[in-house]
Amino acid sequence: MSCRRGALIVLEGVDKAGKTTQCKKLVRALQQSGRPAEMMRFPDRTTQIGQLISSYLEKKNNLEDHTVHLLFSANRWELVPLMKKKLEQGITLVVDRYAFSGVAFTSAKPDFSLEWCKHPDVGLPKPDLVMFLQLNPSVAAERGEFGTERYETSTFQRTVQQRFEQLMKDPSVNWKVIDAARSIDIVHSDIKVLCENTINMSENLPIGELWK
């Protein structure tokens, strides 16, 4: 590789753990320290597939469970060429949810195995770092009411948390668990250090393939 690539950094965690807050702060901090960085989020609701997903989440349409799982995955695959281009240009991508949310949410539904859920995402660009913002559901509840979108109930979120815990046992993924119950600034400084180290470590390595 002629130029140093950017890192692919993912933030995961249950609802209200602080993913969006931390992604935005991280991108700003990286940019201020002279490192090119951009934020992405999944689902990306701006594409045609993303709009179908968005109306499903808003309960404006119903989709069969396998079908919607494949749409979430297709929404990642359609952005892969752009992601690779940016990474190769040296831009670090900070991503709010990725395939891990895909697997954790669908496999929290009855009769879906983790293995089946992982398949469509096998081979996606592999994150150099996945930070899981860990937050107890009772603390999350203090951060405000759940919204009205699909999946925004405490029982479903508890099952999602268990599925994330299963996914985190996989040593092929560079998971870091972050205690998200601390203040926004303290969580941010932990995350920033982890990211800077990851950017330095991955700049000369090829982009990996997830779950392959």
Ligand code: ADP
């Ligand atoms: P997520 O993207 O994980 O759903 P958000 O970043 O949208 O979470 O945060 C959910 C709410 O919790 C927001 O009102 C945000 O300001 C607040 N919040 C985020 N991080 C913290 C924190 N460390 N301590 C207290 N409140 C927080």
Ligand code: FDM
């Ligand atoms: N979600 C997100 C999935 O079910 N599968 C996926 O692949 C992804 C990326 O969509 F409930 C769920 C998780 C959450 C919703 O909400 C997206 P936000 O507020 O846009 O993150």
